[in-house]
Amino acid sequence: MMYSTEHDQGISNEHEPLEVLVKEYLEECSTDHLSDLESFYDPEGDGRTLFWAATARNRAGKKHPHQRRISKATLEAGASALHAHIDELRLCTSFDQLHTLVRIVVDGIKGLGPLYVYDTALRYGFSKGLLPEKVYLHRGTLLGAERLGLETKVATLSLDELPSELAILSPMDVEDFLCRYKKRF
Structure with a gap:
């Protein structure tokens, strides 16, 4: 319809x-x-912004409701995997490129699906001026x-x-x- x-x-x-x-x-x-996106940005550095984005917690420590059902251990596994690729993430020049890289890096981590990939790429990308087109x-x-x-x-x-x-x-x-x-x- x-x-x-x-x-x-x-x-x-x-x-x-x-x-x-x-x-x-x-x-x-x-x-x-x-405001929600800005709450994940950490002026102390790129790595910390990635950590907040990947663990779905803003600087105040509040977990985003989109990821409420994902365990802390799973979110931290995603953050650890992404942090291991931070140099590659920093080289992304478009949101699409960033989204693809996040998807590839967390692929295989049970519980981290398309919504997590999008939200993490959006939170981190927002801090870099990389927005979806x-x-x-x-x-x-x-x-x-x-x-x-x-x-x-x-x-x-x-x-x-x-x-x-x-x-x-x-x-x-x-x-x-x-x-x-x-x-x-």
């Missing part, structure tokens, strides 16, 4: 109009998303994309594959939006 733009034509739609949800997201959530599909984001009738048999979507109402959001915000609002469309 493709996302319907019936509301644009004055025909009633059982779901809230997408542009209303986007406006709500911009007013209520997007600054929270940025496309929307990565995993867990809630995948469900949100599916509910909008988007292609979901792919790992990523480009912005031009999305409904026009989402054009004002960055790929990082589209990912967050699809996950947060998946039950509302």
Whole structure:
């Protein structure tokens, strides 16, 4: 089922109009998303930022809810594996390159799947100015994309594959939006 733009034509739609949800997201959530990412940055150094990102704990020690079910030992195994490749991570020049490297490095660590890979790459990449240029599909984001009738048999979507109402959001915000609002469309 493709996302319907019936509301644009004055025909009633059982779901809230997408542009209303986007406006709500911009007013209520997007600054929270940025604050969350900033909380993983450690001014004392790159290695510490990687540690916080990989263990899903911000500088205050609070574990991110996305990784709440992953044990401390598993998160620390991911952090240790990534730290062993910190020089390679530092050489990444795009988010996609960083995401791929994180995925390769933690592959085989049971419990560290696509959401962990994306979140870790995003947290670390944010501190380096490396942000997604496309929307990565995993867990809630995948469900949100599916509910909008988007292609979901792919790992990523480009912005031009999305409904026009989402054009004002960055790929990082589209990912967050699809996950947060998946039950509302």
